[in-house]
Amino acid sequence: MAISDEERFNSPASAKRRGPVELRRGQARVPQSDRFLLDTADGTSFTHTDPWRVLRIQSEFVEGFGTLSELGPAVSVFGSARSLPGSRWYQTGEAVGRLLSEAGLAVITGGGPGSMEAANKGAVEAGGVSVGLGIELPFETGLNDWVDLGINFRYFFVRKTMFVKYAQGFIVLPGGFGTLDELFEAMxxxxxxxxxxxxxxxxxxxxxxxxxxxxxxTLLEEGMISAKDLDLVHLVDDPAEAVKLIIADSAGHRSL
Incomplete structure (x- = not known):
């Protein structure tokens, strides 16, 4: 007895492949990949799909890795974008950037204004390497003027990988949600x-x-963390002491 095309299509043996993905029955009712590639009628719609975003994410990792791979010893400095020039925390950021550069360490910041700008400025004025890893945000206008090596990212998680992978430690100045996010991720x-x-x-x-x-x-008393987790951070007021702790604690090998 002859098998109809419909029966043949719905048979498990009639699987269709799209690269490593195998599709059967109703899932197999999709156009061929070459059609998506060669048919230009869809315009730019593909650039808004998840597969395209994967390529874009991949390109951000490649760009970041390629740009920073020869950076050398570095420290990521975080803090509020709202710290005004001349303010206490802006001046502290300048001191941190200067001291890190004098110790032979590159300074990595988020590339924005405020405390980030201050640390980049301190690094430049001390003759050090000033790096800014920017992010697309609706209320910021790009990298600050003191960034000598800058990369702009679309995705927070790619950017945060760069902060950790190419730094020997974090120095965290007062800040808001973004600073807290970076702090707790590092912890x-x-x-x-x-x-x-x-x-x-x-x-x-x-x-x-x-x-x-x-x-x-709260966290420790409720058993949400261990007592040893309290040792994950150092708390200081003096920028020189902060840099000294970074140098002492990062003397060993670190891997990510």
């Missing part, structure tokens, strides 16, 4: 041993102490 990576010998130094006892008190008084 999580150290806690879970995704990175080793990775010092994290907070500058500003008055600013950070309430947060650390909550960590001790």
């Amino acid at each position: 999580t990576l150290v806690q879970t041993q995704k990175v080793t010998s990775f010092p994290i130094v907070l500058i500003g006892t008055e600013f950070w102490k309430p947060l650390l008190d909550w960590v001790r008084g």
Whole structure:
């Protein structure tokens, strides 16, 4: 008895392949990949699909790795984009950038204004390497004028990988949600041993102490963290002490 085309199409043996993906029955009712490539009628719609985004993400990793692979020893400095020139935290950022450069370390920031700009400025004025890893945001206008080596990213997670992969440690000045996001991601990576010998130094006892008190008084008391997790960060007020801790703690080999 002859098998109809419909029956043949719905048979498990009539699987269609799209690269490594195997499709059967109703899932196989898709145009060939070559048709998507050669048929120009769809215009630019493909550039808004997930497969295209994967390529774009891949290109950001390749660009970041290629640009920063020969950077040498570096430290990522975080802090608020809202710190005004001449303010306490802006001046602290300048001091951090200068001291890191004088110690032979490149300075990596998010490339924005405020404390990020201050650290880049301090690095440049001390003759060091000033790096900015920017991100597309609706309320920022690109890399600050003190960035000598800059990369702009579309995706936060790619950018954050670069912050960690090419730095020997973090120095964190007071900041908002973005700074807290970067801080807790770094703490999580150290806690879970995704990175080793990775010092994290907070500058500003008055600013950070309430947060650390909550960590001790709530997270630790509720059993959400271990007592040893409290040692993941150092808390100081002096930029020179922060840099000294970074140098001392990052002396060992670190891998990501």
